[in-house]
Amino acid sequence: MSVPLDDHVRRTTKAAWQELDGETVLLVSAEAKLLGLNAVAGRIWQLADGTRSLAAIAETLEREFAGGGSAVRDDALSFVDRLVARGLMERCNP
Amino acid sequence: MSVGPQFTRLAAYAEARSVPLSVTMEIALACNLRCVHCYNFDRELSRHPDPERGEEMSDAEIHRVIDEVRAERALFLAFTGGEPLSHPRVEEFIGHAAGLGMFVRLKSNGTLMTAKRVRGLHDAGLRAVDVSVYGASPERHDPFVRQPGAFARTIVGVRSARDAGLEVRLSFVVHSGNVEEVEAMAALARELAVPCNFDTHVTARHDRSRSSLDLSLDRAALEGLFRGPFAAVVSPIRGRRSSIACPCARSVCGIGSCGDVYPCIGAPLPAGNLKTKSFAEIWRHSPTLQWVRGLRAEDFSACSVCDHASYCRRTSGVMLNNTGSFTGPREFGDDLSCVEAEVVHGIADESIGMPGRAAVAP
Numbered sequence: 470m471s472v473p474l475d476d477h478v479r480r481t482t483k484a485a486w487q488e489l490d491g492e493t494v495l496l497v498s499a500e501a502k503l504l505g506l507n508a509v510a511g512r513i514w515q516l517a518d519g520t521r522s523l524a525a526i527a528e529t530l531e532r533e534f535a536g537g538g539s540a541v542r543d544d545a546l547s548f549v550d551r552l553v554a555r556g557l558m559e560r561c562n563p
Numbered sequence: 564m565s566v567g568p569q570f571t572r573l574a575a576y577a578e579a580r581s582v583p584l585s586v587t588m589e590i591a592l593a594c595n596l597r598c599v600h601c602y603n604f605d606r607e608l609s610r611h612p613d614p615e616r617g618e619e620m621s622d623a624e625i626h627r628v629i630d631e632v633r634a635e636r637a638l639f640l641a642f643t644g645g646e647p648l649s650h651p652r653v654e655e656f657i658g659h660a661a662g663l664g665m666f667v668r669l670k671s672n673g674t675l676m677t678a679k680r681v682r683g684l685h686d687a688g689l690r691a692v693d694v695s696v697y698g699a700s701p702e703r704h705d706p707f708v709r710q711p712g713a714f715a716r717t718i719v720g721v722r723s724a725r726d727a728g729l730e731v732r733l734s735f736v737v738h739s740g741n742v743e744e745v746e747a748m749a750a751l752a753r754e755l756a757v758p759c760n761f762d763t764h765v766t767a768r769h770d771r772s773r774s775s776l777d778l779s780l781d782r783a784a785l786e787g788l789f790r791g792p793f794a795a796v797v798s799p800i801r802g803r804r805s806s807i808a809c810p811c812a813r814s815v816c817g818i819g820s821c822g823d824v825y826p827c828i829g830a831p832l833p834a835g836n837l838k839t840k841s842f843a844e845i846w847r848h849s850p851t852l853q854w855v856r857g858l859r860a861e862d863f864s865a866c867s868v869c870d871h872a873s874y875c876r877r878t879s880g881v882m883l884n885n886t887g888s889f890t891g892p893r894e895f896g897d898d899l900s901c902v903e904a905e906v907v908h909g910i911a912d913e914s915i916g917m918p919g920r921a922a923v924a925p
Contacts, residue, residue, distance in 0.1 A: 482688035485666035487584075487638040489576060496638065496666055498690050498730060503569040 471550050472523055476560045478549055479519030484557045486514065497557065509534055513545055519561050523549060573638075577814035581856060583846055585639040585810075586632045587670070587828040589820035590656060591619055592645040596672050596708040598697070600738060600778050602829075602884070603645065604770035606709070612770050617821040617838070622652050624838065626659055628818065631842035633663045637816075641693075643670040643828065645820070648680070654687045661688020668692065670734075674713050676720030681727045691730035694721050697738075699747035707740065721755055733759035737788070738778035745792045763788070763903060764876075766884040769831045776885070779899050785906045797911050799873040807863045807872065809879050812855035816846065826855045829880025832889060855879075855889070863890045865897075874911065875904035 472478060480486070485496040493511030495504040506514060509530060516526045526549075527542045534541045552558040577584035597606035604611045620628070632640065640660045647653050647669050660667045669684075673694040676684075694717060698704040701714035725731045733752050737745060745761065752759035763780055767773045780788070789797055809815070809827065817828030822837035824845045834852045835845035846852065860867045866877065877900040882891035885898050892898045 480664070482661040482690075485638055485661075485690070486664045487636055489573075489582065489636065494573065494638075498666060499728070503573065 471546065472553055472560060474524040474527070474546075475522050477519055477522050477563045478517045478526070478553070478558050479561045480514065480517050481557055481559050483555075488515070495557070497555075509541060509544060510548055513548055517549070517558055520563070522563075574810070574814055578810055581813055581846075582636045583632060583816040584637060584814045585641075586637045586816045586818065587641040587643055588625070588628065588632075588818040589644055589828070590625055590642050590647050590650045590653065592820050593649045594644055594646040594672070595649055595674060596646065596710050596713060598672075598695075598708050600707075600736060600765050600775040602766050602768050602775070604768055605772045605774065612772075617836075619820045620822050620837070622655070624822065625652075625656055628822075628837050628842060629656065629660050629663070631837075632816075632818075633660070633665060635843055635846055638664075638666060639668065640665045641668040641670055646672055646675065648675040654683055657684060657689050658687040661690075666690055670695070671720075672708065672713070673717035673720030673724075674710075675716075676723050678723040678727075681720070681723040681729065685727045685729060689729060691732070692724050693732050693734050694724070695734045695736070696748065696751070697736060698741045699744045699751045703741055703744055718755070721757060725755065725757055731755075731757040733757055735759055735761045736765060737761050737763045737780065738765050739780055739784065740778060742780060742784045742788065745788065749792065761793070764878070764881045764900065766829070766881050769884070782902050782906060785899075785903050786910075789903075789907050789910050794910075797907055797914070799911070800876070807860050807866045807877070808855075808858050811879055812852040824849070824852075826852060826889075827878075827880055829878060830883045830889065832883060858890065865892050865895050866890075869895055869901075869904070871901070871904035871908045874908040875900060877904075 483497065483499060487494055488511070493506040493514050495506060497504065512530060512533065513526060516529060523546065527545050530541050530545050549558060553560065574584065592603050592611060642653060642656060648671055657667050667689050668691040669689060670693045696704060696717060697707040704714040705711050721731055735748050749759065765775055765778045768775055811826035811830055815827045817825035817830070818837065819825060819831065823833040824835050824837060824842065825831050825833065832851060834849035866872055866875065869875070879889045881900060882898060883889045886892050892901060895901050
């Protein structure tokens with residue numbers, strides 16, 4: 470099920486993370502995986518601190534990655550859905 | 564947890580740029596056990612014997628330091644002690660660190676890990692725990708930690724942590740009093756379905772007392788281990804000769820309970836104190852840490868010319884505690900690590916048909 474655009478999302482503690490030289494690295498211990506996120510995915514991860522709705526995150530991405538067109542927004546929504554499904558992000562109240 | 568080559572690349576990145584990727588922090592020296600070999604201080608005493616020792620960090624200072632190590636890009640944070648679960652606010656510290664995005668681990672004796680406590684720790688964001696065990700039975704373990712019933716509580720703790728979804732690893736210190744139980748200890752880990760690691764290096768204590776070294780293995784015991792249960796690890800360590808230095812002060816850092824910053828938690832070489840300076844200031848500018856970072860293979864005068872270097876598992880922490888020199892030993896044979904390397908090298912040579920070298924000094 471897709472996360473509604475009005476919902477706020479935040480990172481859970483199931484993944485540790487760090488930004489190193491502009492690249493966000495996720496450590497998903499339960500899956501024994503270390504993931505390097507691309508620029509858009511890394512920005513979504515940073516913005517998902519619970520203070521913004523999914524719509525606000527998508528708008529920020531559209532503004533910051535203007536060259537990507539609507540694909541950026543679609544990719545972002547899909548990415549968040551996948552992280553929520555894996556328990557790495559969660560919906561939350563503002 | 565093993566994430567293979569990806570982690571190796573991350574560690575290499577951190578070492579090259581002096582990013583404190585992995586920080587170990589003592590949150591208090593208090594402990595509910597009194598292990599005979601404890602490296603903190605001689606637990607025969609009621610308290611740390613150094614009268615000059617400062618106050619331990621307050622809760623507020625620990626929270627500030629958590630923020631500061633994260634700001635310097637720490638990814639892994641281990642809380643240790645003493646027994647970290649003896650600290651009444653440890654759940655808060657874990658929640659704070661995990662909330663900032665760090666992978667939080669405890670180094671614990673496991674006796675306080677009841678099922679209920681472990682669920683709370685997990686919910687706070689704890690992801691892993693290393694549990695120290697000193698034998699495969701209460702008859703061996705309990706006298707060593709000087710508390711009847713400790714073994715049973717530790718094993719309950721291990722099961723609880725494992726069942727709660729924490730990554731659990733048993734840490735066995737192998738010493739003269741339990742060396743014949745190594746296979747039983749490995750079997751215990753298999754029975755508990757958790758990985759384990761063995762450490763053959765007992766060290767002198769941070770209070771500079773040395774009676775813990777009475778527990779050190781001798782050459783015969785090392786021969787028995789590396790011809791027996793440790794035979795699988797008799798192999799050269801790739802690149803060891805050109806990289807004798809540890810990741811100390813490069814990607815690893817230790818913080819003592821009084822706020823002293825060390826190159827690693829096993830190497831109590833004070834580089835500055837967090838009560839008067841920020842972590843960033845100490846980490847970036849401390850002459851001590853810069854000296855450690857600048858060490859080259861040739862600065863380890865005995866090791867750099869040692870015939871057994873490729874088989875040596877020395878750490879600078881062990882050397883500092885046991886020989887008084889971070890770059891020690893000053894001469895081959897000053898520490899048991901030398902003997903171990905010589906033994907392992909000799910066995911490795913035998914396996915490829917070279918003459919034994921157990922009695923040959925480099």
